[in-house]
Amino acid sequence: MKQSPDESPLDTTVPLDRKAVLADTLRRRIVSMELQPGAVVDELALCDEFGLSRPPVRELMRQMAAEGYIELEANRAARVSSMNYHSLRSFFLAAPLIYVATTQLAAANANAADIARLKEIQKRFRQAIDADDVDNRVLYNDQFHLEIGRMAQNDYLMPSLRRLLIDHARLGKTFYRYPASESMQHEMHQAANQHDEIIDAIERRDAERAGELVKAHWELSRRHMTDYAIPEGLEVPLSFA
The missing domain is CATH 1.10.10.10 (Winged helix-like DNA-binding domain superfamily/Winged helix DNA-binding domain)
Known part of the structure; x- marks a missing residue:
């Protein structure tokens, strides 16, 4: 048959x-x-x-x-996958820990080919900002941090980073759906400049500096994501201290 x-x-x-x-x-x-x-x-x-x-x-x-x-x-x-109080609370608590750990490990392990790929993603991220292309801005930010995760070469951190980036991208899209104000445009360029600094620190194998930079980069994102998640009906507290 x-x-x-x-x-x-x-x-x-x-x-x-x-x-x-x-x-x-x-x-x-x-x-x-x-x-x-x-x-x-x-x-x-x-x-x-x-x-x-x-x-x-x-x-x-x-x-x-x-x-x-x-x-x-x-x-x-x-x-x-859902976005609710419990998942988002875990997201905001875990994000700085995972981003710092993967970025510091990337600084220890990255080679020239890794750096070249990261710079190409960053180039596309800047192009998306200049073109006011929301979808690609979110996409290439996601790819930037995912590539750093690959460079970290840690099988334990990578699954957590992948899951983290899903909600980071979704919250970013929630935030970026609003028309960009002058201050928002300034901060998007600030975020792009932070990417450049992170690349430089990784390329110089300065793990401590790379960790400091990505922590500041996360804080820039966190402030806006908590501000704009709540109007979407997501129960995101402003502080978990």
């Missing part, structure tokens, strides 16, 4: 390009808030949209659940 497409053992490996496109698209939709926290991820609709059968889509769902993008529960549809 001929196997149906859903039963084929090859379905998880044959459409690699389409599966990769789906993975990239779904991640972008989540961090850009096109798919809101808690929204159902329609598995069948994704199969139709990307021309895939259910096994590779289900495999991708499991992978993205492990990365923190979606939540999987028995007998329930997949949902975009």
